[in-house]
Amino acid sequence: xxxxxxxxxxxxxxxxxxxxxxxxxxxxxxxxxxxxxxxxxxxxxxxxxxxxxxxxxxxxxxxxxxxxxxxxxxxxxxxxxxxxxxxxxxxxxxxxxxxxxxxxxxxxxxxxxxxxxxxxxxxxxxxxxxxxxxxxxxxxxxxxxxxxxxxxxxxxxxxxxxxxxxxxxxxxxxxxxxxxxxxxxxxxxxxxxxxxxxxxxxxxxxxxxxxxxxxxxxxxxxxxxxxxxxxxxxxxxxxxxxxxxxxxxxxxxxxxxxxxxxxxxxxxxxxxxxxxxxxxxxxxxxxxxxxxxxxxxxxxxxxxxxxxxxxxxxxxxxxxxxxxxxxxxxxxxxxxxxxxxxxxxxxxxxxxxxxxxxxxxxxxxxxxxxxxxxxxxxxxxxxxxxxxxxxxxxxxxxxxxxxxxxxxxxxxxxxxxxxxxxxxxxxxxxxxxxxxxxxxxxxxxxxxxxxxxxxxxxxxxxxxxxxxxxxxxxxxxxxxxxxxxxxxxxxxxxxxxxxxxxxxxxxxxxxx
Amino acid sequence: xxxxxxxxxxxxxxxxxxxxxxxxxxxxxxxxxxxxxxxxxxxxxxxxxxxxxxxxxxxxxxxxxxxxxxxxxxxxxxxxxxxxxxxxxxxxxxxxxxxxxxxxxxxxxxxxxxxxxxxxxxxxxxxxxxxxxxxxxxxxxxxxxxxxxxxxxxxxxxxxxxxxxxxxxxxxxxxxxxxxxxxxxxxxxxxxxxxxxxxxxxxxxxxxxxxxxxxxxxxxxxxxxxxxxxxxxxxxxxxxxxxxxxxxxxxxxxxxxxxxxxxxxxxxxxxxxxxxxxxx
Numbered sequence: 001x002x003x004x005x006x007x008x009x010x011x012x013x014x015x016x017x018x019x020x021x022x023x024x025x026x027x028x029x030x031x032x033x034x035x036x037x038x039x040x041x042x043x044x045x046x047x048x049x050x051x052x053x054x055x056x057x058x059x060x061x062x063x064x065x066x067x068x069x070x071x072x073x074x075x076x077x078x079x080x081x082x083x084x085x086x087x088x089x090x091x092x093x094x095x096x097x098x099x100x101x102x103x104x105x106x107x108x109x110x111x112x113x114x115x116x117x118x119x120x121x122x123x124x125x126x127x128x129x130x131x132x133x134x135x136x137x138x139x140x141x142x143x144x145x146x147x148x149x150x151x152x153x154x155x156x157x158x159x160x161x162x163x164x165x166x167x168x169x170x171x172x173x174x175x176x177x178x179x180x181x182x183x184x185x186x187x188x189x190x191x192x193x194x195x196x197x198x199x200x201x202x203x204x205x206x207x208x209x210x211x212x213x214x215x216x217x218x219x220x221x222x223x224x225x226x227x228x229x230x231x232x233x234x235x236x237x238x239x240x241x242x243x244x245x246x247x248x249x250x251x252x253x254x255x256x257x258x259x260x261x262x263x264x265x266x267x268x269x270x271x272x273x274x275x276x277x278x279x280x281x282x283x284x285x286x287x288x289x290x291x292x293x294x295x296x297x298x299x300x301x302x303x304x305x306x307x308x309x310x311x312x313x314x315x316x317x318x319x320x321x322x323x324x325x326x327x328x329x330x331x332x333x334x335x336x337x338x339x340x341x342x343x344x345x346x347x348x349x350x351x352x353x354x355x356x357x358x359x360x361x362x363x364x365x366x367x368x369x370x371x372x373x374x375x376x377x378x379x380x381x382x383x384x385x386x387x388x389x390x391x392x393x394x395x396x397x398x399x400x401x402x403x404x405x406x407x408x409x410x411x412x413x414x415x416x417x418x419x420x421x422x423x424x425x426x427x428x429x430x431x432x433x434x435x436x437x438x439x440x441x442x443x444x445x446x447x448x449x450x451x452x453x454x455x456x457x458x459x460x461x462x463x464x465x466x467x468x469x470x471x472x473x474x475x476x477x478x479x480x481x482x483x484x485x486x487x488x489x490x491x492x493x494x495x496x497x498x499x500x501x502x503x504x505x506x507x508x509x510x511x512x
Numbered sequence: 513x514x515x516x517x518x519x520x521x522x523x524x525x526x527x528x529x530x531x532x533x534x535x536x537x538x539x540x541x542x543x544x545x546x547x548x549x550x551x552x553x554x555x556x557x558x559x560x561x562x563x564x565x566x567x568x569x570x571x572x573x574x575x576x577x578x579x580x581x582x583x584x585x586x587x588x589x590x591x592x593x594x595x596x597x598x599x600x601x602x603x604x605x606x607x608x609x610x611x612x613x614x615x616x617x618x619x620x621x622x623x624x625x626x627x628x629x630x631x632x633x634x635x636x637x638x639x640x641x642x643x644x645x646x647x648x649x650x651x652x653x654x655x656x657x658x659x660x661x662x663x664x665x666x667x668x669x670x671x672x673x674x675x676x677x678x679x680x681x682x683x684x685x686x687x688x689x690x691x692x693x694x695x696x697x698x699x700x701x702x703x704x705x706x707x708x709x710x711x712x713x714x715x716x717x718x719x720x721x722x723x724x725x726x727x728x729x730x731x732x733x734x735x736x737x738x739x740x741x742x743x744x745x746x747x748x749x750x751x752x753x754x755x756x757x758x759x760x761x762x763x764x765x766x767x768x769x770x771x772x773x774x775x776x777x778x779x780x781x782x783x784x785x786x787x788x789x790x791x792x
Binding site: 253302305306366369370372373374376377387388389390 | 559560581751
């Protein structure tokens with residue numbers, strides 16, 4: 001019995017290797033032909049996880065919000081540079097030091113079902129998001145909303161429970177019509193695409209909406225089909241075979257398998273801050289000189305070379321480049337690799353012979369594990385021994401992120417809204433998500449000032465100061481914003497990266 | 513069942529064939545040489561990063577280099593060491609405890625036998641890897657923890673086999689003889705019976721060793737076990753799959769060593785087994 005299972009296993013391994021061999025052979029010899037005729041009426045997009053809801057209030061994952069972006073419009077929207085632009089509201093003002101947000105609504109906007117967009121719909125949508133009858137607000141950030149007042153048919157005022165000058169970015173959330181209650185099966189919005197049909201775990205079909213209010217941002221392609229491809233490894237083959245035309249977030253290793261003359265690869269970033277986050281509360285990382293020494297010891301470019309073929313963008317503080325308004329490229333040079341300087345700092349801090357610590361890293365994130373492996377080699381050069389400990393993702397969340405039971409960890413932190421607070425709030429010493437236990441009076445004061453500031457330019461400058469403090473005090477050893485790749489069939493072009501989770505189909509048009 | 517395998521075996525036996533044990537031994541020796549070679553002579557460190565990434569096999573890099581420019585051959589020799597260590601530890605724990613329990617249960621029988629063997633049955637109901645996964649999720653991962661987890665998972669299979677042998681042997685004349693002479697139970701168990709079931713035990717040990725190598729590879733493949741950058745063979749295969757199409761040697765190097773290792777132990781076990789059965 002035992003012997004049989006052993007032999008069986010052996011055979012399986014052999015067979016698997018043989019299979020992989022023959023597959024490899026197929027992959028390289030397959031001619032780049034497609035059975036699908038040149039057709040720009042429909043675009044098929046491969047997604048690896050099905051959307052979790054068609055209702056923006058219930059949508060949980062970023063992968064869902066980026067699809068729903070095409071169906072719904074918010075009062076405002078963020079453009080490709082991350083700046084907030086008018087959408088369903090033509091203008092807005094922040095009153096009472098951030099307690100009241102007043103919006104002037106756009107006229108002549110139609111919902112997908114032909115009805116007019118009115119102030120009633122705005123009130124209904126925002127009050128629905130704030131609805132706490134289900135035990136907690138439907139959309140948690142809207143718990144700050146006190147009431148929505150309709151001033152007249154063109155003007156709406158949203159009053160918060162307490163002043164918050166950073167609340168504006170939350171108004172990108174879609175406005176839904178007051179007369180539609182079953183959004184899950186009948187999603188109606190004002191976006192450039194309208195919902196056509198959905199088969200769970202299979203596809204979501206959208207169609208061009210002809211009466212879209214923004215002619216400059218209108219859809220160019222009649223039909224868009226989001227196909228759920230369950231096996232990430234087969235994305236490249238599906239693209240090459242012609243069943244899908246586009247994949248966003250294609251694994252880097254699959255790019256080389258695509259026929260080069262048929263696809264354009266757009267290279268962007270994942271919009272996150274990958275860093276070696278150190279627990280500032282434990283020895284030796286409570287000493288800023290030790291953290292700085294580690295920052296001097298590493299070379300982000302070497303990490304990018306080893307982990308993602310040299311792709312990626314360096315970051316020097318808790319801000320990624322897509323936040324153009326706030327990103328400070330000069331902070332990348334605060335700590336350029338300098339091993340002598342690193343050893344010197346270690347000696348000053350009382351560790352002339354280095355020390356040993358553990359990097360806890362999630363076992364599901366291959367890029368972070370590989371980054372840790374490179375870090376280990378780099379740190380060995382200054383006598384610091386880093387041991388790597390893989391943790392299952394939920395254990396990582398409970399032990400490292402919530403429990404603060406770690407010395408160092410490699411992870412990427414992203415932003416949930418286009419507000420710099422999503423990336424900076426966690427470093428305030430009283431923040432519940434300050435998992436690195438960073439503590440700096442200067443930072444706390446600057447951050448509080450930035451939050452309270454009402455003048456936009458002053459606010460921006462204060463947030464930049466926050467970034468400078470994080471860099472100088474080396475809250476974490478900042479590394480990079482990981483690369484992200486989009487493959488688009490050459491029949492189409494115009495793919496545009498956004499600084500947060502958005503897939504803008506209206507930007508894609510048939511190639512000339 | 514037994515009859516069937518016997519006639520089949522009989523027929524195969526009539527064919528001329530090489531001594532399986534020797535072939536197995538040769539393969540195992542080859543793997544051991546690889547490990548020793550890695551310890552005494554290694555121009556590259558197993559974790560040293562170089563700018564020569566994804567180089568195909570060449571005289572300089574016998575098995576090529578991986579995505580980070582590390583020498584695959586150096587990593588394979590190191591990985592083999594880890595894999596062998598885990599397999600050895602697993603079998604030692606599994607066979608040690610399993611033999612002890614099996615011997616006591618088989619020899620004494622009764623209520624102890626009932627209780628222990630029902631617990632063993634319960635453990636046996638889970639696949640080894642699944643059981644090890646449960647232990648790992650409870651106690652965390654790491655080379656030694658995986659060794660313990662797999663070791664415990666391996667206990668029932670040894671206990672069963674040994675118990676069966678003891679039940680068979682305790683009614684044989686030499687045992688009855690010894691007991692009539694007043695030899696203590698413990699002495700009968702370990703000095704009189706144990707040497708007589710050596711053959712069965714040894715072939716089971718080798719097969720267990722095999723299963724341990726494969727289970728470790730499977731666990732490593734799931735990201736549990738020894739921690740990077742000191743990868744066991746299974747982890748190397750797992751980590752290399754994303755560059756498999758571009759650089760198949762990163763998978764084939766460690767994959768081949770697993771095959772050779774498992775084949776070696778399998779053949780040795782098989783050889784021993786047919787030898788002992790031939791004696792009866």
